[in-house]
Amino acid sequence: MSSLGIAALQLAAAKDDNLELVERETRAVAKRFPWVDMVVLGELAIHGASLDKAEPAGGETETRLKALALETGLWLVPGSLYERRAGAVFNTTPVINPAGDIVARYDKIFPFLPYETGVTAGRDYVVFDMPGAGRVGVAICYDMWFPEVIRTLVGLGAEVILLPTMTNTIDRDVELAIARANAAMNQCFFVDVNLAGDLGVGRSAIYGPGGDVVYEAGAGREVIALDIDLSTVSRMRERGWNGLGQVLKSFRDSEVEFPLHADIKARRASMTGLGELAMPRRPAAEGAASSDARNDHKPRLKILD
Template identity: 45%
Template sequence: MRTLAVAALQTSPVPHDLEATWERYADRVRAVRATFPHVQLVVVPELLLAAEAPLLQARSDWMHEAAVTVPGPLTDRICALARETGLWLVPGSLYERAGDGRIHNTAIAVSPEGEIAASYRKVFPWQPYETTAPGGEFVVFDLPGIGRAGLAICYDGSFPETARQLAWLGAEVIIQPTLTTTRDREMELVCARANAWTNQVYVVNVNGADPAAVGASAIVDPEGIVRQQAGGGEEVLVDVLDLDAVTRVRTHGSAGLNRPWEQLARYGSTIHLPAYGATFQPVPR
């Protein structure tokens, strides 16, 4: 079995206090390591280390103050924490100041060796409320001996192109840090289940805890079944994902019946997609 033991840590920052938030994050990661020694990957909510405040306390200039370079001093600290704990870390997302001066909402994945394995700029910022510059490509990364994961951030999940492209790139699990402060969280959970089912992948969607957000983090399996869902407060969802289940479901179908990914592989190249000016391309091998 190819298994990935994950800890989705639903927590909150210390608003507008970058150093205190870092200390809280590092302490929580170390606590997960000590309490759940089998865990391999820890993911936290979107913009946690940016110490973003709750929606109605947010400051329009904060992202400029909190923005960092990637790589840079903050990612160096994250890499050191990964080496110390021996964990894969997806530390939510950061405000990244790019070389052209634009600020992106960026998620990174750091290996247990302390290397940045992937860096992903949010393609679909929540407009008009989120003013970061959008990224232009989707990103996956390999966990050696385990499988391949894709990165998405919050509102990305509302666009079916996100999960479809990540699955096409070989992702078997989508890691999706989220910071949802509003009552549309229920719709996001619908999207998480739909993205998992239609692409036959796991989705790990970790939201911020109250008061930073409304919680309800969830882990969904490749058949669209919710394995775990959190409440509103600080909580950790620990699960062991069987990535061979992705292969099983794609081979034999969801509920032993439905095989959408196989059907796309068979007929996709003959289907004209006018919205994209293209056809569905065969999955790369």
């Protein structure tokens, strides 16, 4: 049995300055649940979504988080931080081991455009091994809307996907459907950790490798401590969920090519008709009403894109 004790912290966070809250909640988990191996937080849980809070890699916040992991003996995936590196800002999830070392940094590949402006997209996938447990992949929030990201992490061996999330909008139902589908399509555990309080609507969720619901949270603060058996991942990938679809084997054995995935130019050429990626705006009046009044009084149907 390959077990992973994981605590997903759905914090009732303020808009910023939540580092002391994170430290307090993490220490409480270490004390109350000594079998837990890892603590995972929501996206931008510590400083919120302001780029003004961006710090250099290895800055004060990261230093305190490393000390927290060492103190508690936990793997710590502290949501994400805006980090400044090489003149750019990235939405970055550091992965900190129980010795207080950063073993990986994941930069969000798909910033939430057109809203998350000023954030540079990452280019690298991150998976890491937890001794005695298994292989873990990391993505951030909007990344899960792109199945290529999650399938690539699974292709790199991930058995569980951690998805720090910050959602405070009306599409949480849709996100939960996508998270559950990702678990089923990739036969992996999927841990989607949202925020509560001022930063999110909560409803964190963990789904199993058959797309089964392990746990779905409410809207407020919750500590979701679970002991996950990762051996079920290999069993379901071998036999299918309840003896049904062996999805990854079919994908592996297929001889179909996917040119849109392999060729950036081909993908862009095929989708030029979508228009510019820009913030939606109210339709401009353009004097249409006065023009209609001058021309005639016939009713008109105006279709707004």
